[in-house]
Amino acid sequence: MNTEIQHKTATTLTQAKRLIVKVGSSLLMQGKDGSLNTAWMATLGEDLAAARARGQDVILVSSGAIALGQGCLGLSDAPLSLEQSQAAAAAGQISLAHAWQEALSPQGMTIAQILLTLEDTEQRRRYLNARSTLNALLDLGAVPVINENDTVATQEIRYGDNDRLAARVTSMVSGDCLVLLSDIDGLYSDADRIGDAKAHIAEIPDITQDVLAMAGENAGHFGSGGMKTKLEAARIATDAGASMILASGREAHPICNILDGKGKSTLFGAKASPRTARKDWIAASLQLGGYVHIDLGAVNALQDGKSLLPIGIKSISGDFERGDCVAILGPDGVEIARGLVEHSSETGLKIMGKQTTEIVNELSYDGRTEMVHRDNLVMTQNRGGEDDA
Numbered sequence: 001m002n003t004e005i006q007h008k009t010a011t012t013l014t015q016a017k018r019l020i021v022k023v024g025s026s027l028l029m030q031g032k033d034g035s036l037n038t039a040w041m042a043t044l045g046e047d048l049a050a051a052r053a054r055g056q057d058v059i060l061v062s063s064g065a066i067a068l069g070q071g072c073l074g075l076s077d078a079p080l081s082l083e084q085s086q087a088a089a090a091a092g093q094i095s096l097a098h099a100w101q102e103a104l105s106p107q108g109m110t111i112a113q114i115l116l117t118l119e120d121t122e123q124r125r126r127y128l129n130a131r132s133t134l135n136a137l138l139d140l141g142a143v144p145v146i147n148e149n150d151t152v153a154t155q156e157i158r159y160g161d162n163d164r165l166a167a168r169v170t171s172m173v174s175g176d177c178l179v180l181l182s183d184i185d186g187l188y189s190d191a192d193r194i195g196d197a198k199a200h201i202a203e204i205p206d207i208t209q210d211v212l213a214m215a216g217e218n219a220g221h222f223g224s225g226g227m228k229t230k231l232e233a234a235r236i237a238t239d240a241g242a243s244m245i246l247a248s249g250r251e252a253h254p255i256c257n258i259l260d261g262k263g264k265s266t267l268f269g270a271k272a273s274p275r276t277a278r279k280d281w282i283a284a285s286l287q288l289g290g291y292v293h294i295d296l297g298a299v300n301a302l303q304d305g306k307s308l309l310p311i312g313i314k315s316i317s318g319d320f321e322r323g324d325c326v327a328i329l330g331p332d333g334v335e336i337a338r339g340l341v342e343h344s345s346e347t348g349l350k351i352m353g354k355q356t357t358e359i360v361n362e363l364s365y366d367g368r369t370e371m372v373h374r375d376n377l378v379m380t381q382n383r384g385g386e387d388d389a
Contacts, residue, residue: 005202006261012243016177022061022166026183027249034071041103047255049107057138061146061166068092089150112142115149121168124323131172167233171240174274178237181249186266203267207235234268241277244268279378290318308372313352320345339372
């Protein structure tokens with residue numbers, strides 16, 4: 001593997017402010033008896049602790065609940081029915097979470113289990129709630145351990161693999177780098193030549209149709225995601241402004257191995273920074289739900305990179321819900337920003353012009369006090385006032 005690309009891959013990993021690591025079932029399970037490779041999990045825990053010591057936020061996406069549950073419930077290796085898969089997930093998730101707690105707690109890390117469904121990342125309100133929870137956990141220094149909620153997911157409404165789930169989580173939290181640890185050490189130009197160094201591809205700057213054509217159906221004994229789902233995950237992550245690294249996790253200390261240039265991997269380059277990608281999406285990709293008119297003090301606050309607080313709002317027009325995109329207009333009626341609102345227009349009318357303490361009393365809970373959080377706000381060029389939009 002090219003040493004220059006190895007260095008680039010290692011730099012991408014270490015410079016990520018927010019790191020998401022996905023672990024496949026094939027790495028967690030020892031043989032076909034369904035037991036966990038706890039020794040390997042402990043070495044990954046040490047790698048994640050090193051990442052946190054570098055100042056990185058860490059999120060772990062872990063498969064393995066169904067495979068563990070099969071052993072717990074005495075289910076055979078034959079294809080499971082939907083009901084059997086759901087039952088196995090329910091039984092196995094407890095053991096999986098406990099195993100990660102045992103692996104990470106010696107390193108001083110507190111884990112928090114989060115189970116997501118497809119609707120949690122695709123329905124706007126649930127997406128916002130999930131993102132708020134993840135950000136709160138990271139702010140509190142916890143390590144979210146995420147899996148698909150297979151106990152309630154159906155064949156029609158599910159990811160079916162954690163590669164794409166990990167990519168959507170990366171997008172959700174504005175992650176900088178997603179690492180997919182698998183039993184495959186990267187992308188190969190020919191699916192029949194896996195392991196052949198001459199067919200290995202160390203870097204993919206752009207995911208083209210030719211790249212997608214390289215995918216083969218090679219899911220492992222315990223896994224559900226082949227190369228096709230990994231390339232789909234790469235496209236989701238890179239479109240959201242994150243880099244993705246596909247690497248083998250078969251050896252101990254898999255993250256450190258990437259940093260040390262041991263073994264092969266494939267680096268998928270980000271199309272933009274997460275913040276840039278998200279800002280572009282807010283500024284140009286959403287229909288407006290309404291308009292928020294603010295005073296000069298609020299204009300100055302936004303220009304200083306702060307959130308929009310209700311006290312600076314003079315009036316609200318339009319009918320919108322939490323998560324909708326609104327145009328923010330200055331005293332002269334000219335648009336200065338766009339953002340995703342934390343409150344509906346109905347709630348906004350109740351809290352506009354009020355201090356934070358008054359808002360808490362008005363809403364009867366100590367929750368979201370911003371109208372638009374700075375992470376969900378982008379300053380725009382003059383686009384004209386409400387009549388021109």
